Amino acid sequence: MSNEQRPVWHKRVTEAISADELAEREALWVPLTEEVRELVSTAILSEVDEHAVALARQHIRAAQEILGTKVDTGSFGMHVNDEGLAWNWGNAATGQKNAVAPPLCQVPIADGVRYEADFGAGYEGPPGCLHGGWIALILDHASGRAAHLEGNGPTFTGTLTIRYLQPTRLGPAVAHAWVETRTANKFVVRCTLSTEDGVTAESEGVFVLARWARKPQED
Numbered sequence: 001m002s003n004e005q006r007p008v009w010h011k012r013v014t015e016a017i018s019a020d021e022l023a024e025r026e027a028l029w030v031p032l033t034e035e036v037r038e039l040v041s042t043a044i045l046s047e048v049d050e051h052a053v054a055l056a057r058q059h060i061r062a063a064q065e066i067l068g069t070k071v072d073t074g075s076f077g078m079h080v081n082d083e084g085l086a087w088n089w090g091n092a093a094t095g096q097k098n099a100v101a102p103p104l105c106q107v108p109i110a111d112g113v114r115y116e117a118d119f120g121a122g123y124e125g126p127p128g129c130l131h132g133g134w135i136a137l138i139l140d141h142a143s144g145r146a147a148h149l150e151g152n153g154p155t156f157t158g159t160l161t162i163r164y165l166q167p168t169r170l171g172p173a174v175a176h177a178w179v180e181t182r183t184a185n186k187f188v189v190r191c192t193l194s195t196e197d198g199v200t201a202e203s204e205g206v207f208v209l210a211r212w213a214r215k216p217q218e219d
């Protein structure tokens with residue numbers, strides 16, 4: 001894919017960094033992401049008094065000032081090195097630097113893609129249950145990932161149809177996505193989300209390898 005083909009919104013940053021250095025950088029930032037995510041959950045559930053809230057806000061502002069002394073602008077985008085590594089750590093579903101992203105953990109399986117997560121207070125919709133918007137994001141991302149692996153390129157959600165079968169209780173959940181059928185540039189992907197109650201939501205989606213990302217012979 002050439003830069004000329006890439007749309008203007010596709011932020012891409014090339015970095016001179018080795019795989020080992022990247023792993024070190026990941027080990028530096030992931031704990032911060034986890035702590036910020038924990039902070040969100042604690043803030044929701046905390047019942048401390050006004051003095052403790054004021055003190056916590058001071059510390060949070062101080063942390064923000066420290067992190068803000070050197071920042072990029074806009075979004076994280078897609079970073080790449082010349083060894084073919086690519087990392088999009090701002091991604092809203094799985095970005096290593098994105099505490100807003102749910103704590104999805106990809107588990108290798110032979111048939112498609114599996115993500116596991118333990119959803120806490122920050123993901124609540126109906127009382128005690130996972131918000132339907134988060135369910136859509138998880139189904140969308142797992143399906144997109146399954147298409148991406150099979151298509152070996154960036155597949156975009158064209159259409160996603162979801163059936164919410166029963167409330168998804170907060171706690172451990174598993175998403176499983178697999179490609180049902182495919183043509184050269186189009187993938188029909190099915191996905192389920194399950195908890196200890198069984199399958200709580202299922203989806204069928206059409207994922208398309210975008211025209212601008214195809215090799216000439218694939219168009």
Ligand SMILES: CCCCCCCC(=O)SCCNC(=O)CCNC(=O)[C@H](O)C(C)(C)COP(=O)(O)OP(=O)(O)OC[C@H]1O[C@@H](n2cnc3c(N)ncnc32)[C@H](O)[C@@H]1OP(=O)(O)O
Pocket residue numbers: 140141142143144145148155156157158159183185186206208209210211212
């Ligand atoms: C590893 C990371 C996983 C990430 C997963 C996350 C997925 C996301 O959230 S992506 C963000 C949400 N989606 C978007 O923003 C997509 C916006 N739409 C687009 O960019 C384009 O319309 C796009 C890419 C879907 C299709 O455009 P284009 O590449 O021009 O497709 P085009 O060549 O016309 O069509 C190719 C095939 O797809 C079909 N198709 C096109 N659009 C759609 C659609 N919306 N729904 C269903 N089928 C479609 C066409 O009918 C055609 O089928 P066939 O080959 O059988 O004739």
